[in-house]
Structure formats: structure tokens, C-alpha cells
Amino acid sequence: MKKVIEAKHLNKYFYKPVEFHVLKDIDLSIYSGEFAAIVGPSGSGKSTLLYALSSLDREYEGEVLFNDVELKTLTNQKLAYLRNRSIGFIFQFHYLLADFTALDNVMLPGLKLGELPPEELKEKAMQKLDLLGIADQAMKKVNRLSGGQQQRVSIARALINEPRIIFCDEPTGNLDSKNAMVVFDMLKNLTREYDQTILMVTHDDSFSSKTDRQIQLLDGKIIDRETP
Numbered sequence: 001m002k003k004v005i006e007a008k009h010l011n012k013y014f015y016k017p018v019e020f021h022v023l024k025d026i027d028l029s030i031y032s033g034e035f036a037a038i039v040g041p042s043g044s045g046k047s048t049l050l051y052a053l054s055s056l057d058r059e060y061e062g063e064v065l066f067n068d069v070e071l072k073t074l075t076n077q078k079l080a081y082l083r084n085r086s087i088g089f090i091f092q093f094h095y096l097l098a099d100f101t102a103l104d105n106v107m108l109p110g111l112k113l114g115e116l117p118p119e120e121l122k123e124k125a126m127q128k129l130d131l132l133g134i135a136d137q138a139m140k141k142v143n144r145l146s147g148g149q150q151q152r153v154s155i156a157r158a159l160i161n162e163p164r165i166i167f168c169d170e171p172t173g174n175l176d177s178k179n180a181m182v183v184f185d186m187l188k189n190l191t192r193e194y195d196q197t198i199l200m201v202t203h204d205d206s207f208s209s210k211t212d213r214q215i216q217l218l219d220g221k222i223i224d225r226e227t228p
């Protein structure tokens, strides 16, 4: 199995208002094609760990490797490219541009990457929206969409550049139970049908138990993990 992400002796401290050891000697690998969940109580360090693993935060001790490359060795420019090229993000709040259409929002990371001419990119964005069952909403501004539809747009946006891995922080946390189920099933389907690698933070056992592997955090330590 190919490792996509590997953390070695990852330790992180916050220094304000007082010194606080938030991540404690984390060793963890995420493998290609798996759907893994980080679980644990509020304040246990789930989001902090996800930010470090996903390159959004590099203020820690120890190493995080992406495809065997240590993230701290990358210049800011290389890191920005890596994020856009190879990493997808889905958060509890979608951070879509409210005044733009669903289609525009999905195309944006692709335009920034600039690998495809706009017409091809548009077609690809439509395919992603179709995959998520919202192609008919493509021309609507996102502030006219329901919460579940908005979150599906943010998944389509995360997929547009065909990332190596998608990181999600409570992707269903802001949705009612029916929409949460729809969004979760779509994420799971991506791992099954398209071999997408996904690492998801959730405190909802009914979802985490349906992933391939649960990694349990308590007070910044991994206290239990299933084998990949």
C-alpha cells in the first residue's frame, strides 16, 4: 500500500495564553484509497492534527511527509502549488463565494492551476457537479442553494483538480441528519468508485464507524487505531 501522508513524531504546542502541548508524538500514515476518520472528544486536537497533516499549518516539531516529501522543506510557492494541485479541502462551513454560481466556484481552483483551457475546465466542472447530483444547480448563485447542495458544491470544488487526498473537517457538521447522510454517502462513494483517498475529522460515531479506519485521539494522543 502506498503512503500518501505520513506523520513522524509530530508534536505541537500553543504558546498563548499559556504553553499547551496540543499534539503529542503523533505517528500516523494514511494510505492510498482509504477512507479514514479521526475521532475524539471536543478539544482533543482533531482539527489541529488535520491542519498539520494537510499542510495548512507547519508550526510543529517532527515531520509530515506528503508522497515522501517533507512539507517543511518546501518553499511557500511550492507548498501553494502542492495544495492546489494535490490536496482537496472540505470544511464544516463551505467557504464558497456566495455571489458566484456553483459552476464558477467549482472552476476556480482549476483556473488558478491553469492546466486546462477554460472550455475544457468548464466541462470538467459540470461533470463533477453531475457526479454529486447537482448539475441542474450549476448556474445558480450559491447563496440560493440549500445547505446540503452548498456542501456538495464544495465537494465538487475539492475534486476539480483531481487531488491525491481530500481532508475534511466535520463536513457534515452543519447539515441536518438527512443531508448529512447524503453528503457522507457521496464522500464514501468517491473512495469506493474512484479510489479517492479521504481523511475526515468527525465526532459522529454513526459516520466514523462506516469508514475504513478510525483513529482515536484523546488529549492530543492517538489512543487507538484500527489497522489499515
Ligand SMILES: Nc1ncnc2c1ncn2[C@@H]1O[C@H](COP(=O)(O)OP(=O)(O)OP(=O)(O)O)[C@@H](O)[C@H]1O
Residues within 6 Å of the ligand: 014, 015, 016, 017, 020, 022, 040, 041, 042, 043, 044, 045, 046, 047, 048, 049, 203
Ligand atoms: N490557536 C490556538 N491557541 C491556543 N489554543 C488552541 C488554539 N487552537 C486550538 N487550541 C486548543 O487546542 C485544543 C485542540 O483544539 P482542536 O480545535 O484541535 O480540537 P478538536 O478536537 O478539533 O475539537 P472540536 O471537536 O471541538 O472541533 C483545544 O484545547 C483548543 O482550545
Ligand SMILES: [Mg+2]
Residues within 6 Å of the ligand: 046, 047, 048
Ligand atoms: Mg475541530
